[in-house]
Amino acid sequence: MDSLDLEVLTRARDWLHAGHRVMLATVVRTWGSSPRPPGALLALRDDGRAVGSVSGGCIEDDLIHRLRRDGLPRDAHTVSYGVTADEARRFGLPCGGTLQLVLEPLADAGALDELLDRLARNELATRRLDLASGRATLHAGHADQGLHFDGHTLISVFGPRYRLLLIGAGQLSSALARIASALDFAVTVCDPREEYSEEWNVPGTVLTRDMPDDVVIAMRPDARTAVIALTHDPKLDDLALMEALKSPAFYVAALGSRHNNDARRERLKEFDLSEAQIERLHGPAGLYIGSRTPAEIAVSIAAELVAMKNGAAADSLLNVRDAKAALDIAADTLSSCAVAPT
Known part of the structure; x- marks a missing residue:
C-alpha cells in the first residue's frame, strides 16, 4: 500500500x-x-x-x-x-x-x-x-x-510499502533515491565509506554505514523489496548481491558494463549461490533509453524497477544488456556491408 x-x-x-x-x-x-x-x-x-x-x-x-x-x-x-x-x-x-x-x-x-x-x-x-x-x-x-x-x-x-535498498551513496544513488521516493518506495541507502555517506542529504531516506551484507540480512528482503548495487566496488556490491539473490526480493540489480557484470556473475559462482539465483541478477541495471548522465541512468533503472514491481512481461522490456548486444550486432553488420565487394 x-x-x-x-x-x-x-x-x-x-x-x-x-x-x-x-x-x-x-x-x-x-x-x-x-x-x-x-x-x-x-x-x-x-x-x-x-x-x-x-x-x-x-x-x-x-x-x-x-x-x-x-x-x-x-x-x-x-x-x-x-x-x-x-x-x-x-x-x-x-x-x-x-x-x-x-x-x-x-x-x-x-x-x-x-x-x-x-x-x-x-x-x-x-x-x-x-x-x-x-x-x-x-x-x-x-x-x-x-x-x-x-x-x-x-x-x-x-501491507508495508515497497522497500528499496541502494548500495552506495553517490550521485547516481541520490538521483535514484529521489525518484524512488516519489514512487512511494521506502528507501534505505547503505554506504560504509565516510567520504560518500557524510555527504548524503536526500530527505525521507534512511542512511546506514553498516556493511552491505549485514544490512541485507537485517532487512530480511521479501517480495516487496528491491536491492540495487551502485558502488562499482566488488567488495561492497558483491556482498549485498550474494545475500539479496538468495532472498525473495523481486528485483536485484547492479550497475556496470556488460563485461563487468559478466565478471561479477563469475565471482558470484564462488559463493553459495545456484545458477538460478545468479540468473536473477539484472545487470547492467535498467531499461535501454540511451541514458548517459546520472539522472538519465536513474530514470532507466527506475523504469525497470517499476516494470518488475508491476509484473511487466520480461519479453516486452528492452533491457540495457540485450539492447547493447543488439546494437553491437547491428554495428558489426553495417561494418561488414561497408567493406564487402560490390
Missing part, C-alpha cells in the same frame, strides 16, 4: 477516537481509463472533512455533497460513476472511464488500531468486509494477494 492510503487509515482511526462518524470509500473495480487503481481509499468525516483520493477530485466532491445532503450511510453498499458518457464528463473521468466504490460506515476504532499495529510491525494483512452485515475481520496476508470483490465480500490487502 502507498503512504497516502496509510494516512487515510490513520486519520480515520483518529477521527473515530475523537468521537466523529466516518465513512470509508474503497475503489473496487475500474473499467477503461480511471484516475485511481482498485484499492485506493478515501475517508469522509461526518462534518465533510476528507482525506485520500478515489479520482481527480470530482467524485470526492460528489461524495461530500451526498454526505452533507443525506448524512453518512448506515449500511455498506456500492456506488458506480462514469457508467454513461455524460457521467464521465460530469465527474471528470477519462474517456470511457468507469469505477465502482464500496462505501462503508466505520464504527470500531479498535479494529483500525489493530490493523495499523500490524502495519507498524511490517506485516501484511487482509481485511474482509461482508457488505450484508457490515462486519469486518482481519487476517494474515501474503505478498501475492490482491484486492478481491465479488459483489458481496470485499477483501482488501494492506
Whole structure:
C-alpha cells in the first residue's frame, strides 16, 4: 500500500477516537481509463472533512455533497460513476472511464488500531468486509494477494510499502533515491565509506554505514523489496548481491558494463549461490533509453524497477544488456556491408 492510503487509515482511526462518524470509500473495480487503481481509499468525516483520493477530485466532491445532503450511510453498499458518457464528463473521468466504490460506515476504532499495529510491525494483512452485515475481520496476508470483490465480500490487502535498498551513496544513488521516493518506495541507502555517506542529504531516506551484507540480512528482503548495487566496488556490491539473490526480493540489480557484470556473475559462482539465483541478477541495471548522465541512468533503472514491481512481461522490456548486444550486432553488420565487394 502507498503512504497516502496509510494516512487515510490513520486519520480515520483518529477521527473515530475523537468521537466523529466516518465513512470509508474503497475503489473496487475500474473499467477503461480511471484516475485511481482498485484499492485506493478515501475517508469522509461526518462534518465533510476528507482525506485520500478515489479520482481527480470530482467524485470526492460528489461524495461530500451526498454526505452533507443525506448524512453518512448506515449500511455498506456500492456506488458506480462514469457508467454513461455524460457521467464521465460530469465527474471528470477519462474517456470511457468507469469505477465502482464500496462505501462503508466505520464504527470500531479498535479494529483500525489493530490493523495499523500490524502495519507498524511490517506485516501484511487482509481485511474482509461482508457488505450484508457490515462486519469486518482481519487476517494474515501474503505478498501475492490482491484486492478481491465479488459483489458481496470485499477483501482488501494492506501491507508495508515497497522497500528499496541502494548500495552506495553517490550521485547516481541520490538521483535514484529521489525518484524512488516519489514512487512511494521506502528507501534505505547503505554506504560504509565516510567520504560518500557524510555527504548524503536526500530527505525521507534512511542512511546506514553498516556493511552491505549485514544490512541485507537485517532487512530480511521479501517480495516487496528491491536491492540495487551502485558502488562499482566488488567488495561492497558483491556482498549485498550474494545475500539479496538468495532472498525473495523481486528485483536485484547492479550497475556496470556488460563485461563487468559478466565478471561479477563469475565471482558470484564462488559463493553459495545456484545458477538460478545468479540468473536473477539484472545487470547492467535498467531499461535501454540511451541514458548517459546520472539522472538519465536513474530514470532507466527506475523504469525497470517499476516494470518488475508491476509484473511487466520480461519479453516486452528492452533491457540495457540485450539492447547493447543488439546494437553491437547491428554495428558489426553495417561494418561488414561497408567493406564487402560490390
